[in-house]
Amino acid sequence: MRGLWLAALARDLLQVAFSGTALVPDLTLLVLVWLSVFRCDEAEPIFINAFLAGILWDLRWTAVPGMTSAAYSLTVAATAWLWSNLPPGRRANPALFFCWATVAHLMTSFFPAIFTSRALGFSSSLATQQGMAVACVLGLTALYIRHRRTHHE
Amino acid sequence: MGRTGTRRWIVFLGTLSFSLILAAVSPGSLPAEKAMDLVANVMTLPEWPARMLRNLVVRTVDLAAGERALRERIDRLERENLVLRGLLQVSTDYGTRTGTNEGHVTLRPPTSWWSEVRIDRGAREGIRPGMAVVQDGALVGLVSRVESGSSWVELVTSSSQYIPVVVEETRDLGVLNGDGNGLVWLMYIPVEKEMKAGMSVSTALVSELLPPGIPIGRIAGAGEEIGGYRLYRITLNADLSRLYKVKVMTGGRS
Numbered sequence: 152m153r154g155l156w157l158a159a160l161a162r163d164l165l166q167v168a169f170s171g172t173a174l175v176p177d178l179t180l181l182v183l184v185w186l187s188v189f190r191c192d193e194a195e196p197i198f199i200n201a202f203l204a205g206i207l208w209d210l211r212w213t214a215v216p217g218m219t220s221a222a223y224s225l226t227v228a229a230t231a232w233l234w235s236n237l238p239p240g241r242r243a244n245p246a247l248f249f250c251w252a253t254v255a256h257l258m259t260s261f262f263p264a265i266f267t268s269r270a271l272g273f274s275s276s277l278a279t280q281q282g283m284a285v286a287c288v289l290g291l292t293a294l295y296i297r298h299r300r301t302h303h304e
Numbered sequence: 305m306g307r308t309g310t311r312r313w314i315v316f317l318g319t320l321s322f323s324l325i326l327a328a329v330s331p332g333s334l335p336a337e338k339a340m341d342l343v344a345n346v347m348t349l350p351e352w353p354a355r356m357l358r359n360l361v362v363r364t365v366d367l368a369a370g371e372r373a374l375r376e377r378i379d380r381l382e383r384e385n386l387v388l389r390g391l392l393q394v395s396t397d398y399g400t401r402t403g404t405n406e407g408h409v410t411l412r413p414p415t416s417w418w419s420e421v422r423i424d425r426g427a428r429e430g431i432r433p434g435m436a437v438v439q440d441g442a443l444v445g446l447v448s449r450v451e452s453g454s455s456w457v458e459l460v461t462s463s464s465q466y467i468p469v470v471v472e473e474t475r476d477l478g479v480l481n482g483d484g485n486g487l488v489w490l491m492y493i494p495v496e497k498e499m500k501a502g503m504s505v506s507t508a509l510v511s512e513l514l515p516p517g518i519p520i521g522r523i524a525g526a527g528e529e530i531g532g533y534r535l536y537r538i539t540l541n542a543d544l545s546r547l548y549k550v551k552v553m554t555g556g557r558s
Binding site for chain 1: 311312316319320322323328339342347350357358408414415
């Protein structure tokens, strides 16, 4: 879980650095997807850590405590459920991992609109965030391929 | 479903339901705001390098564009303007240390979007409740609560914000009040005194912390009549949709 907290800290620092300029991609969520994929059979600690990381983010940045933690819990549950029900042959498919991580990131970006009366809309800053997130997911997919190969060999 | 599967479902549903309950009940509550301030204070230290880096980049860009000198000049002119407006309109002493303190907006709760923002300047920097907060010289709100390293600013669009103002062209006094949804209204103008669209509205003498004459906006149009007084809708000079950097007008006497 150290990786999760390092990602949460990195996201916070990047958000401070880019404050007023850009929204940074949700690195915490990407690490949660990674952990849920590789530890889908023992997801309980991931739920607890996802909840805590979400609450901390909400207290620091969104002012709606519970919003991000709910999104994280749903993402972990969906990812763990999906991956534990995939046939072993399909789990190694990097394209599936890439698509799922991208969709999960996109969905959680729109999640705040449910909690606020005003829809966030697809603004230019949100588009930039998604673009940067896709770049991060590509890197994560490369790690995924490497990890699969190492463990397969 | 095995025991492990059941436990996983329990943990998932527990964290999800707790999150949703928190999201439903905590926004705007005092304990939640205290927790937010605590987290902001705790994170001040680890975030310091990122903040320094951001400031360094901003300063470098400013220098490269030759904006720094211009900004200092604007700051000096704003201070002079403030003193002159005070001298023209009232005999209240706002002190010789009247000045501005620039800060960044660090939090804008989506549930109270048009009501309040938090800035990264607090008691340590001499901020006190009641001080005026401006964006490019136009009033955006008043400091409502001060922590050691941060403050909350109640915006002019807040429904609980009442600011005595003056219509510059006619010198008629009224009170500005937001509706909590982004609109601002000028109240208590007698029906017989007809205001025209485009007339400027600025702060009137209200306290020794809020200087008179800070521009707020312009009359956009007349609204309904209530008890012999007509409401007027105000277009703000400040752009509250792009509220990133603000200045707090320091000095004065509480």
